[in-house]
Amino acid sequence: MSQWSPAPHEGYLPIEDHGLIGDGRGCALVGRDGAISFMCVPRFDAPPLFCSLLDRHRGGSFLLAPEGLWLSRQHYIEDTGVLVTEPRADTGVVEITDAFLLRPGARLEVDAPVGTGELVRHARVTQGSVDLAVAVLPRGETHVERQAAGWHLTCPRQALKLHLTASRPLPGPRCTLSLNQGEDLWSRMRWSERRGADSGRSVSRAVAVLFMLAVINIIGLYLLAPVVKRELASFLEFVRARNAGETTDGDEDQESVKTTAQT
Structure with missing residues (x-):
């Protein structure tokens, strides 16, 4: 001015x-x-x-x-x-x-x-x-x-x-x-x-970086939790279905053996 x-x-x-x-x-x-x-x-x-x-x-x-x-x-x-x-x-x-x-x-x-x-x-x-x-x-x-x-x-x-x-x-x-x-x-x-100011600032910055990384990881886990739960549920359902299928096949084999023996 x-x-x-x-x-x-x-x-x-x-x-x-x-x-x-x-x-x-x-x-x-x-x-x-x-x-x-x-x-x-x-x-x-x-x-x-x-x-x-x-x-x-x-x-x-x-x-x-x-x-x-x-x-x-x-x-x-x-x-x-x-x-x-x-x-x-x-x-x-x-x-x-x-x-x-x-x-x-x-x-x-x-x-x-x-x-x-x-x-x-x-x-x-x-x-x-x-x-x-x-x-x-x-x-x-x-x-x-x-x-x-x-x-x-x-x-x-x-x-x-x-x-x-x-x-x-x-x-x-x-x-x-x-x-x-x-x-x-x-x-x-x-x-x-x-x-010593530089070293002090370096330590502070390092602590800040580690803290931010921890926060990011926590946020990441929180955001991924629904996905992990959904995939885990799908996997468990697949395992149960597979076990159920194997049981059914086993029963059919046993019936076949019995029929052959009677014949």
Whole structure:
């Protein structure tokens, strides 16, 4: 949406008020309010890292927006997947640029990893001055640890480790920075899968496959039961008829022997 529109302060943004970014294997939705409200990495089928799109109270998000926001617009840089969001506050305007980083020469049509596992967000004040709210709040329990180069977040629910760095000191994963016209903030979030996550997922998938096979077998037996019963009944009837026929033949032979003896 390239036209200025009122930015909602409560409830949920319509899906058309979001832009999509990604690296061919993971993706994120960025709202006109400056929040990443849905993000699945390192794959599309991974548990959501941020999910306020569906649950604004507990879903988590990555917010980068000026306080007092009342208008905003969005557009892509021409011929790219780089998204630009412009929130307008009472005191100024911010230009937020979002993108997943790709390897040099990467081609998304090739079935091979092309991303570097990083999200870059750049906020620049183009007019006035703003108090910029920064909040990295993953879904579920998160262990936060301060490091010399930024913040380290461990997300057990998603089996991910996040490393958050910025061009300005961040007091925490949730803070507010005062910026004037021309000043900016670069933030970079890298992710990696926790050691043992793959084996854990493999075991879970193996259990799921075995369970599904068992269900399929049970359903198959249930569906085949009438057929089996019918065939078994036919077979038993055939056996009874055959036994009855043999008995009749035996009686006739005995009568023949008796008649011959009398003669």
